[in-house]
Amino acid sequence: MYLKTLHLRQFRNYQDQKIEFTAPKTILVGNNAQGKSNFLEAVELLATLRSHRLARDHDLIRDGDAIAQINATLERALGISDLTLTLHRHARRSVAINSEIVRRQMDFLGVLNAVEFSSLDLELVRGSPENRRNWLDTLLIQLEPVYAHILQQYNQVLRQRNAFLKKSQESGVRSQESQLSIWDAQLVTAGTRLIIRRDRAIQRLAPIAAGWHASISGSTEVLQIQYAPNVPLAKNHAEEVQQAFLGKIQQRTASELHRSTTLVGPHRDEVKLSINQKPARQYGSQGQQRTLVLALKLAELQLIEEVINESPLLLLDDVLAELDPFRQNQLLDAIQERFQTLITTTHLGAFDSQWLKSSQILYVRTGKIIN
Ligand SMILES: Nc1ncnc2c1ncn2[C@@H]1O[C@H](COP(=O)(O)OP(=O)(O)OP(=O)(O)O)[C@@H](O)[C@H]1O
8 A cells, every 4th residue: 555645734733734755665854853753643543543652632633723634645456545534622533535424433444554663662562561452452453443343342331330330339239230240241242352353363463473583583582472361261262252251250240349440351451472481571681672572563564464465554753773783674674665664763874875765755843844
């Protein structure tokens, strides 16, 4: 797929900026805090309707404005699409394809696919399980857009169930426990769909990531990735997982009422990353952790490509400087002309002359882009 144009209106620090992409590689150069990451964030939002930086809509709208809009034209094997995301300070966001409003998020997702790699991704190794769940959810949204719908359903039931637990605890009315079973059934149904999809995605991603990891680390280290749900997942059968989920949630009801929160379910699952059988977080040096994240990102690109049968975009937010020359070359070699790539950097020194010659270079200064 090829992103042809991007038009930002009142998005972050951009007032009105239109860019036409004239090469498969675009390098955005500028000092700190000029708007380079904001530019990539706009593309990421069109691909996933999520922000890496976990920004809320009102953070994304330019200070003092009420509405922001991101618009792109995208060329895919099946034709050209025009995508628009409109953010409102005081209303819900809306999305449109070819100027027609799309009601369901999942019908918008999957048109533009992109993998973002920024220094925040180091949190995939060092950070909490929530970082890894968010990463996996973002990948799944692109692999199968219906996942976004299931996740939304699950989060909604979870919020309602937690509110109910809190209310029961405050009022001390334990007889309401039977009402809880209504939430349990809904939580288990949506939760099982998430668990099975997450497990399936990790099973496909793990060997690809291990292959990249072996090649970057010179085969001395073995990367293992495993989805570790808090409900037993002996076999990947929905009914068995549902039974196990329901059994465990019923066992924990007393503690849940006591703590006013849901203790069982995919919102508490983990993705285990290990190198040579040891947890990457404790074992990995900074260099090893970077290798791991690079392997994960390359695996994401490859898996999306396999599933959708087209090359997703790659968004590299100031990460080249964080990699040593060997890892930089591994990444740049893997990209070649295969993936349209948008790269941000504070200086062009990290790129060899061949790369610079074949790239479109854009200079970013206080929310304006100069060719
Ligand atoms: N809603 C907003 N309205 C106006 N300006 C904003 C908004 N959100 C962020 N900014 C501005 O955007 C700038 C940050 O841009 P960005 O994160 O893209 O930096 P960058 O060019 O990637 O820099 P770095 O190299 O430091 O990462 C800051 O000046 C910030 O004040």
